Amino acid sequence: MKTKITDWLKENFGSLRSICVTLSVLTPPALVIGRAAGDIFISIAAILFLFDAIKHRRWDWTRQAWIVVALALWAYSVARAAFIPHGAVDLFKAFVWLRYIIFAACVAQWVIPDERARIRLIYTSAATVAFLSIDGIIQYIFGRDIIGRPLFTHTRLTAIYERPILGVTIANLFAPPVFWLLQRKKSLLSALLAGVCFAAIFLSGDRMGLLFAAFIAAVWLFCLMRVHGKRWQILAAAACMFAILLVAAPRLFHRQIQSTATTAEHIASSPYGLVWKS
Numbered sequence: 001m002k003t004k005i006t007d008w009l010k011e012n013f014g015s016l017r018s019i020c021v022t023l024s025v026l027t028p029p030a031l032v033i034g035r036a037a038g039d040i041f042i043s044i045a046a047i048l049f050l051f052d053a054i055k056h057r058r059w060d061w062t063r064q065a066w067i068v069v070a071l072a073l074w075a076y077s078v079a080r081a082a083f084i085p086h087g088a089v090d091l092f093k094a095f096v097w098l099r100y101i102i103f104a105a106c107v108a109q110w111v112i113p114d115e116r117a118r119i120r121l122i123y124t125s126a127a128t129v130a131f132l133s134i135d136g137i138i139q140y141i142f143g144r145d146i147i148g149r150p151l152f153t154h155t156r157l158t159a160i161y162e163r164p165i166l167g168v169t170i171a172n173l174f175a176p177p178v179f180w181l182l183q184r185k186k187s188l189l190s191a192l193l194a195g196v197c198f199a200a201i202f203l204s205g206d207r208m209g210l211l212f213a214a215f216i217a218a219v220w221l222f223c224l225m226r227v228h229g230k231r232w233q234i235l236a237a238a239a240c241m242f243a244i245l246l247v248a249a250p251r252l253f254h255r256q257i258q259s260t261a262t263t264a265e266h267i268a269s270s271p272y273g274l275v276w277k278s
Contacts, residue, residue, distance in 0.1 A: 021111055024041075024110075031128060043103075049105065049110070074101060081093070129174040129193070133199070136159040140157055156205040164205065171201055182220065
């Protein structure tokens with residue numbers, strides 16, 4: 001049955017590899033439609049990659065260290081969910097999380113080694129984060145984004161999404177494009193994209209996204225200085241932009257900076273500490 005499916009796909013759409021590469025490249029812009037659309041692309045690519053591995057007995061990717069660690073964490077989450085009373089839903093969620101590991105292996109095996117596919121993935125990722133960032137900034141300034149979706153709350157942005165997941169979505173996607181542009185010595189363009197993304201993440205009110213983005217920004221600045229020399233004008237522009245954000249959005253300063261510091265001071269009694277203890 002599996003062989004018939006793969007043969008049909010090859011006959012009508014080309015090789016499984018080309019299908020998976022196309023789906024991988026289109027996954028970032030699919031997130032603009034919604035998280036569900038991106039998840040569908042990821043799931044299909046993971047299934048096809050697994051079909052190919054079964055058919056050709058290609059299991060060398062499962063011996064890579066990061067895959068072994070990821071599979072071990074997945075197995076632990078499945079085993080843990082199995083012992084939760086009335087945890088059928090949690091067990092299902094833990095089990096199907098496997099698709100993300102297989103999709104990551106697909107990208108590592110078939111997309112990243114291919115220069116054309118890798119560059120296309122960078123382009124689609126850059127276009128996606130640029131659009132989401134600009135849309136989020138528009139929502140913050142005018143109260144509604146380009147499709148008319150209103151602010152979630154006065155300190156949380158959604159852009160095109162129904163829930164406030166804008167910040168963490170951008171934070172998870174913007175690092176590869178900005179570092180790729182920096183590597184190609186397009187430092188000003190890299191700084192512009194990084195600045196727009198960081199501004200949107202800050203304005204989104206997403207604290208976890210901001211912490212992740214701040215770490216990426218620190219590494220980016222280090223690489224900028226090491227590889228391209230001292231670009232003080234970029235540092236000055238970044239400092240001015242951040243100062244403007246703090247002055248123009250005092251309520252976000254309270255949420256993003258002050259409340260984060262307070263949570264860190266009392267981490268043991270915070271919701272994050274309680275979850276960690278559990």
